[in-house]
Amino acid sequence: MSKVKKILVVEDEKPMAKALVLKLNHAGFEATMANNGEEALEILQKEQFDLMLLDLIMPRMDGFSVLEKIKEKGIKVKIVVTSNLGQEEDFARAKDLGAGDYFVKSDTSLSEIVEYVSQLEK
Numbered sequence: 001m002s003k004v005k006k007i008l009v010v011e012d013e014k015p016m017a018k019a020l021v022l023k024l025n026h027a028g029f030e031a032t033m034a035n036n037g038e039e040a041l042e043i044l045q046k047e048q049f050d051l052m053l054l055d056l057i058m059p060r061m062d063g064f065s066v067l068e069k070i071k072e073k074g075i076k077v078k079i080v081v082t083s084n085l086g087q088e089e090d091f092a093r094a095k096d097l098g099a100g101d102y103f104v105k106s107d108t109s110l111s112e113i114v115e116y117v118s119q120l121e122k
Helices: 016-026 037-046 063-073 088-096 110-119
Strands: 006-010 030-034 053-057 078-083 100-105
Touching: 006 016, 006 037, 016 030, 016 110, 030 037, 037 053, 037 063, 053 063, 053 110, 063 078, 063 088, 078 088, 078 110, 088 100, 100 110
Parallel strands: 006 030, 006 053, 053 078, 078 100
Antiparallel strands: none
């Protein structure tokens, strides 16, 4: 297996999204940003990604709806969800919908996320 290279960051908090994309790109990844779930689905229809970092709580289309649509459409992408809430039931629901792992944003630095991603394989 090869390492994860191409990453889609789905985050409605633009400063957080930009900072994470910059840090990932600096670490050698090809990171792309989507500001909401609808935008993420549009991008996923056009491009293949190795990994998606998906915020659960967003306006217009939340992360759960994105996970449902990805499952419906048969889009193949490894998914790690992020949230400020840290509710176990939210993460359990996300895993049932196809997410592989999760981070609580308030407990995790950008550097820790980059380190985690660098260990993942496709």
